[in-house]
Amino acid sequence: MRTPFSRIDPHEYEHDVEHQRALLMEKYERCNFCNSRIIFTHDLNVNYLQVIETGRCPGCGVSLTPRKYTLQ
Numbered sequence: 001m002r003t004p005f006s007r008i009d010p011h012e013y014e015h016d017v018e019h020q021r022a023l024l025m026e027k028y029e030r031c032n033f034c035n036s037r038i039i040f041t042h043d044l045n046v047n048y049l050q051v052i053e054t055g056r057c058p059g060c061g062v063s064l065t066p067r068k069y070t071l072q
């Protein structure tokens, strides 16, 4: 027999997941120095199947360390 306490409200759960995802994205896209939104550019290197992601802050001009992703 189910009790009211074990019931999970699907709306409540969905909202929580979305909220967590939003927090994660926001943390990822903010500058550590001035809290501006980081602008990311992606350069595709087709020969090596690599994507080079470069982030730059429009607020204080700080450039992030480029990251390389290998396409599978």
Ligand SMILES: [Zn+2]
Binding pocket: 031, 032, 033, 034, 035, 036, 057, 058, 059, 060, 061, 062
């Ligand atoms: Zn900044």
